[in-house]
Amino acid sequence: MNIKSWAFAALAASVVLGATGCGSSPASQATRTPIPSAVPTASGNALAPAQSGNADQPTNPPQAQPNTPEVGSPPASVPVDQKEPAPAPPPAADQGPNGSGHGLCFDRNSELAHSAVARLAPNAGGYPWIIEDASNDPISAGCSGVLSWMLVDWDGTHPGVHILYFTDGKYLGTATSKYYSYTTVLGKTRNTVSVQYRWAKPEDALCCPSGGPTNVTFTLNGTTVTANGQFPPNPDK
Template identity: 55%
Template sequence: MNVKLSAVVTIAASVMVGVAGCGGDSQPSTGTSTGSAITTSHPVPTATRTTAAGTPSASVEEPAPGGTSKPESSSAETTPESTSKSESPAAEPAPEGSGHGLCFDVNSALAASSVARLDTPPGGAWVIQGASEDPIAAGCSGVLSWMTVEWPGIHPGTHILFFTGGKYLGTASAKPYAYTTVLGKTRDTVSVQYRWPKPEDALCCPQGGPSTVTFTLNGTTVQANGQFPPN
């Protein structure tokens, strides 16, 4: 009886050892992976990364099947410019008598011909003393230009000639005056100061005036406003 019981125990022990031997290659999990990362052939869906601050970063493009990326498409159509650049207006032609970048040039034929129309002065000839300097770049339409001429001498008389649009308009006064000064101008006006000697004054020191006369362009005529010297 004891022999049979011992044999059964021995057989049971052998079975237990055999079962344990079949599972000897498996090890219990330790919670740490030692193998390669798992890869997949499935495309990764398009997503938007979010930074730590919660703001979206660049979008990740979804790869197309076969490992190539899909071409980026755009809903915006390429169209010609909606508005074309406006063409610059044609430059205003420079008037006759212009030159050196000015609407009126004292070296022009217009200046010479205008002086030739004046009565011969006591000194024998008129001498150009100065002129306005209106730039062509600012446009010459509606500009009143001036030029001063004098006869030689200690106390010369002065004529002021006016021009616009390449035309000579005439002199500021019927006769020349001494002690005449152009004070300034705007686009269509010229301001002139006159002085004159009183009967008791020496010619060097006139006490009459000063008086300022403003000449204003009105079309192709000039209107004067102010007091001229007495005759």
């Protein structure tokens, strides 16, 4: 056998032995390392997307569930905008003193008004006194120190007039001790009332008095009313 024939035979024998060895021993099993669904990126601050087609990844990965509080647990606090506290409500408006009503410091329909009328002496004709008019100072302007008035007369043929004064829910009395005819309230300020008087002379008809006119100003000082002006003659003379 020459050299070339020997080398060829040796090579063929090694191939046969290698094939026989591969078929006779069990194949080694490769160990598979699971591939994570995401791996850190180079920066290390975010996750890379999971590789598709990986058989070890679950088909339906678990989804994140909302954080539901347990029954009976206190609700989570919710931040709210910080706002200035609402201003305190204004104090209740002045309700007015005794005898006030309908937005007025003195109400002619009040119990105070009617009780004052009941205290008047009877008139000459024995008629009941009738409330005809009254002041109208508003409560919104304040009632302390306000002089209120009320005018009463009767339905006789020759009526007489009384003017009653009030302040701070109290009845002060009449402008004059005797009633007069032809009496008119001209106006008022917070603590004064101006009254005009006329009177009939002996020759005058009742419709047309020629006496006067004269004006008297009544001023409130505390709980006292003072008068300044000329009054008519005494009606009893």
